[in-house]
Amino acid sequence: MTISSALSNAMTGLRAAGRNSETISANIANAMTPGYGVRSLDLSSSQIGGVNIDGITRNVNPALLADRGLADAAFNNANDRTIFLKGYEDTLGTPDTANSLSARVAEFESQLITATSRPDAPERLEGVVNAARDLATLISSASNDIQESRSEADRNIGIQVDKLNSSLAGVKELNVQITKTAVLGGDTSALQDNRQALVDEISSIVPVRQIPRDNGQIALYSTGGVILIDGGVAEIEFSPVNQVTPYMTLAGGHLSGLTIDGYPVRTDSARGALGGGSLGAQFEIRDELGVDAQTQLDALSRDLIERFQDPAVDASLAVGDAGLFTDSGIAFDPLNEVGVSERLSINAAVDERQGGEAWRIRDGINAAVQGDVGDSRLLQSLSSTLSAKRVPATGDFGSGAFSAINLVATLTSQLGADRAQAEQSQTFASTQLNELTQLVFAEGVDTDQELQRLLLVEQAYAANARMISAADEMMQTILRL
Structure with a gap:
């Protein structure tokens, strides 16, 4: 040498x-x-x-990264669903907590029994009115919370669709840059890192499958079968609203769905084209979980109103008159059940805050003057109708007959079971994501x-x-x- x-x-x-x-x-x-x-x-x-x-x-290990992306989507989906159900359960409260829905029904029943023993005591009559008001206020507040959660989900959908479109456009641009750099003999590693970061962002919103293409490019397909990027990029469109109300549903045409390249696609949790990630969870909250929760709460409110607007319970009422509980001050109309829980209130005739008198709890909602202060028959009738077993006219409570407290217990137990199942799914998804993340770091x-x-x-x-x-x-x- x-x-x-x-x-x-x-x-x-x-x-x-x-x-x-x-x-x-x-x-x-x-x-x-x-x-x-x-x-x-x-x-x-x-x-x-x-x-x-x-x-x-x-x-890198493409298969491991793909599995980690799917796990991330599943966790975000389960986490968002759990947050909604947990928040709704916290609003209604569990039976063992003070100021819960069950506790307020029990307090209302207790106040009726107490007033029955001393119908001449104004403070006991006022206690009945206050307990009824607290019960109506909690139900109305829970309905408002449901609609606020649906509104927030609608806003989140708009944000995530914009982010999805931006990330897909970024992947397309990086595909082109990677091909150019590779043809010129340059190092594409940094470009591939940037592209992987965008793919991870997309995967948290929509679960995707990544397919390699020629010249270092990739294609992305949703697990629901939608082509997100394969040469060209899918254009996803959504129109958010400012505020969602109980009357607004996707099926009724009041809320926007998704279109991909101008064609409408399904967004339900069963077969949604872009379901399985955080985007699918927001649609499920807005169009399924929130709607179901509102329906059940409306059915409970209807049952409560109808129990007390029956002339057989209060002889001062005529058919069509509002009873103790009202739909914004009027009698309940079966054709206007949607959103009744949000409008639930007590009759102004018994509410001193609205210019009424508490003695009408004892003498009749429509009584013009006070009757015998020792007459407890109406109070006994109100207490009996609260504990009477009725078959709910609407809602998913089964075919049995329920007292008011039993109906509340059924609703809260259903909610608790749904929340527990969601938490179980969240725990599984979190464990899977953590394990796969550790494997990615290990490699x-x-x-x-x-x-x-x-x-x-x-x-x-x-x-x-x-x-x-x-x-x-x-x-x-x-x-x-």
Whole structure:
């Protein structure tokens, strides 16, 4: 080997060591960067001596990343559903908590019994009115919370659709840049990292399958079978509303669904084209969970109103008159049940806050003057109708007959079961996501291994530097002869 070839070999070794140290440093610096794929420098022996730098390889496990993306979507879906159900349950309260729906029905019943024993005591009559008002207020507040959750879900859908469209456009642009860079012989690793980060964002919204295409490009398909990107990009459209009301439903045409490239697609939880992630969960909250919760609460409110507007219970009432509980001050109309829980209130005739008198609880809602202060027959009738078993006219409570407290217990137990099932799904999805995330990190940057590689690179750098120094000394020796 000539001195010049030895010097040339050493120089290529120095360049390779320098490039390798840059690659290792980038790996260590990005050990926790989302979407980052660990790099390794590809080297080979040159036919004329020395070392060739063939390129950089980005080492990732596509199957593992895909499974992690699907797990992320499943967790977001389960988490959003759990948050809604837990929030609704907190509003109604569990039977063992004070101020819960069950507790307020029990308090109303207790106040009626107390007033029955002393119908002449104004404070006991006022206690009945206050308990009835508290019960109506809680139900109305729960209905408002349901609609606010539906409104928030509608807003979230709009935000996520915009983010989805933006991320898909970003993936398309990166596909083009990766192809151009690869054709020119450049390093596409950073571009692929950016693209993977966008794919991870998309996966949290919609579960997708990633399919490799020629020249380093990828295609994305939703698990519901929609082509999101495959050369061209799908255009997803949605029109949010400012406020969702009980009357507004997707089936009724009051709320927007999704269109993809101008064609409407299903958004239900069973067969939604983009279901399974956080976007699907928001549609489920707005169009299924929220609607079902409102329907059940309306059925409960209807049962409560109808119990007390019956002339057989209060002889002062005529057919069509409002009883103790009203639909915004009027009698309940079976053709206007939707949203009745939001409009539930007590009759102004007994409410001192609305100019009424509490003694009408004892003497009749439509009584013009006070009757016998010792007459407890109406109070007994009100107490009896509250505990009487009736078959609910609407709602999903089964075919049995229920007292008011039993109907409330059935509603809250159904809600508790749904919440528990959602939490179970959330726990499973969270565990799966954590395990897959750990596996991704395990196959990512191992800082200990990278530091060991860096030590070897330093040794190689020192050896090549020594070779250059030795060649220089030999050249100096020759020149001095």
